[in-house]
Amino acid sequence: MNCRDVREVGDSFLCQELLTETNHEILRHLDSCPSCRTEIEARRRLRGALRTAFNRAPELQSTGEFTDRLRDQLRHAAVQRHRSWTRTGRWLALAAGVVLAAGVTAAILLNRSSASAEALARDAIGDHSNCALKYRLVRRPVPLEEAAQTFDSAYRLLISAPPDDIPTPDGPAHVLERHSCAYGRRRFGHVILQYRGRVVSLLVTANDSGAAEAIPHVIGQPLGGLSVVSVNGSRHAVMLVSDLENNQLTQLARIVSLPLAQRLANVTPAHTQTTAWLLLPPAQGVDSYSVGRLGTSSLLDSRLPTR
Numbered sequence: 001m002n003c004r005d006v007r008e009v010g011d012s013f014l015c016q017e018l019l020t021e022t023n024h025e026i027l028r029h030l031d032s033c034p035s036c037r038t039e040i041e042a043r044r045r046l047r048g049a050l051r052t053a054f055n056r057a058p059e060l061q062s063t064g065e066f067t068d069r070l071r072d073q074l075r076h077a078a079v080q081r082h083r084s085w086t087r088t089g090r091w092l093a094l095a096a097g098v099v100l101a102a103g104v105t106a107a108i109l110l111n112r113s114s115a116s117a118e119a120l121a122r123d124a125i126g127d128h129s130n131c132a133l134k135y136r137l138v139r140r141p142v143p144l145e146e147a148a149q150t151f152d153s154a155y156r157l158l159i160s161a162p163p164d165d166i167p168t169p170d171g172p173a174h175v176l177e178r179h180s181c182a183y184g185r186r187r188f189g190h191v192i193l194q195y196r197g198r199v200v201s202l203l204v205t206a207n208d209s210g211a212a213e214a215i216p217h218v219i220g221q222p223l224g225g226l227s228v229v230s231v232n233g234s235r236h237a238v239m240l241v242s243d244l245e246n247n248q249l250t251q252l253a254r255i256v257s258l259p260l261a262q263r264l265a266n267v268t269p270a271h272t273q274t275t276a277w278l279l280l281p282p283a284q285g286v287d288s289y290s291v292g293r294l295g296t297s298s299l300l301d302s303r304l305p306t307r
């Protein structure tokens, strides 16, 4: 290799693009040729200076940073999008599940509620019909105090409420009878009223399944001309049953059932001793007992129309 050969492939030598054998020939020539050594060293410095200048140039440098930043951002965005989709998917699935569960629960509750309201209305009509109108219950009615101690302390409230004479815009309602009776598998606190020349049953019964609804509303289907208007407390239903028009029954419910439902909301559940405020003066308790002592049958026979 002579000097001309070395100057020809000098740049390729500096770029390390030559074969190992050629590189060795050049190095051997440079060892013995100071002129070519100087020339190659000058090119090496120029290349270094160019690279440095190139790397330090602001526009070129920023391009490199921009490229790095852009690559990082693209990679980050891709990862985020993937995560975001994954997360959105999860949220959507969760939301769909919640909506579905809520819908199913609502449907079940609604069904159960309306089914229980239907059953409740049938029992109330059955009790009114068989106890208040025909007096042919299988089990004899018991005094409210006895029922309060045995079954549900809420019945104690009916010993004094509603009062015997209840004024309404359409004339007074009179209490004919107070007791506890059972129809089917359901026990009631039963106050029999006379209103507008009709017999009306005020029935209080435990009702955990129905939603509390402090607005008098018709429940179930009319049966034998009898319908039921209910006010639901948190644990009890307060119902009126009669052959009155629904609007007349609803109006009576506002006067009679609503205050009862409000007081019942504070009564502890069945089988517990009642709170002090529910305990009545002895005189009123004796009056209510007297119904049981006299015999409900004779009392009903004398006061109520028989069918």
Ligand SMILES: [Zn+2]
Binding pocket: 002, 003, 004, 006, 029, 033, 035, 036, 037
């Ligand atoms: Zn040379």
Ligand SMILES: [Zn+2]
Binding pocket: 127, 131, 132, 141, 179, 180, 181, 182, 190
């Ligand atoms: Zn009864």
